[in-house]
Amino acid sequence: xxxxxxxxxxxxxxxxxxxxxxxxxxxxxxxxxxxxxxxxxxxxxxxxxxxxxxxxxxxxxxxxxxxxxxxxxxxxxxxxxxxxxxxxxxxxxxxxxxxxxxxxxxxxxxxxxxxxxxxxxxxxxxxxxxxxxxxxxxxxxxxxxxxxxxxxxxxxxxxxxxxxxxxxxxxxxxxxxxxxxxxxxxxxxxxxxxxxxxxxxxxxxxxxxxxxxxxxxxxxxxxxxxxxxxxxxxxxxxxxxxxxxxxxxxxxxxxxxxxxxxxxxxxxxxxxxxxxxxxxxxxxxxxxxxxx
Ligand code: PAF
Numbered sequence: 001x002x003x004x005x006x007x008x009x010x011x012x013x014x015x016x017x018x019x020x021x022x023x024x025x026x027x028x029x030x031x032x033x034x035x036x037x038x039x040x041x042x043x044x045x046x047x048x049x050x051x052x053x054x055x056x057x058x059x060x061x062x063x064x065x066x067x068x069x070x071x072x073x074x075x076x077x078x079x080x081x082x083x084x085x086x087x088x089x090x091x092x093x094x095x096x097x098x099x100x101x102x103x104x105x106x107x108x109x110x111x112x113x114x115x116x117x118x119x120x121x122x123x124x125x126x127x128x129x130x131x132x133x134x135x136x137x138x139x140x141x142x143x144x145x146x147x148x149x150x151x152x153x154x155x156x157x158x159x160x161x162x163x164x165x166x167x168x169x170x171x172x173x174x175x176x177x178x179x180x181x182x183x184x185x186x187x188x189x190x191x192x193x194x195x196x197x198x199x200x201x202x203x204x205x206x207x208x209x210x211x212x213x214x215x216x217x218x219x220x221x222x223x224x225x226x227x228x229x230x231x232x233x234x235x236x237x238x239x240x241x242x243x244x245x246x247x248x249x250x251x252x253x254x255x256x257x258x259x260x261x262x263x264x265x266x267x268x269x270x271x272x273x274x275x276x277x278x279x280x281x282x283x284x285x286x287x288x289x290x291x292x
Pocket of ligand 1: 031140143162
């Protein structure tokens with residue numbers, strides 16, 4: 001039987017500060033439009049918090065991490081459904097602030113005059129997603145740092161689907177000595193392998209079929225990894241090229257830390273294969289581990 005509790009909803013910093021929370025505090029930051037992948041993160045959070053601890057879910061569509069031509073306005077907002085999922089997964093607190101609450105002096109977009117301090121993510125933010133979405137990780141790390149400051153978690157949980165984001169948040173927590181354990185959770189997938197994502201709801205039926213090609217390509221790279229990087233890359237590209245509905249942004253084979261790989265890595269060593277592509281107007285990302 002599913003046990004449902006009603007989470008407390010905090011809309012402002014003051015609401016959040018007024019709540020009694022027992023430790024450990026386990027935090028799952030999201031932009032809402034929750035799906036089964038998020039439910040997995042919340043289940044993990046509930047396990048880590050135990051019966052005495054507090055699970056905090058944040059829902060905030062962060063304008064600072066969207067570029068001027070991106071989908072900020074059409075990003076799905078499904079607050080009532082999100083609350084139901086939060087209740088089912090035993091969340092204690094939902095923090096759903098307004099933009100003004102998070103950015104009282106205005107959103108400090110690149111090129112906008114602002115005295116606000118933001119987080120400079122370093123060179124790891126300039127490659128892959130960062131190369132395609134300039135300023136994106138400055139926006140992500142700034143909002144995550146602010147949320148960490150407001151929620152004050154012991155543990156924070158993120159999905160591995162946004163692998164570069166997870167790596168950068170880990171790096172921020174370590175480099176800025178935040179004292180927060182950052183936990184990554186393996187990507188939850190549909191039965192045909194498509195990584196669950198809030199943006200999947202933009203896809204029509206045909207695009208939905210085409211989108212499954214991305215995880216097939218990643219699996220092809222995984223299967224050939226023991227033969228070296230060129231063979232793995234070739235196998236993935238063969239799958240991607242066979243689907244004309246996919247407009248590839250990048251396919252990258254990297255070290256687990258997103259560094260460059262030699263063509264023939266040490267046998268037994270690990271890496272990562274990452275892909276970003278547009279299907280129709282929807283930009284999707286995915287990644288999988290590699291074993292050489
Ligand atoms: O992964 C997301 O949903 C967002 O990038 C995050 C981490 C909640 C920051 O806005």
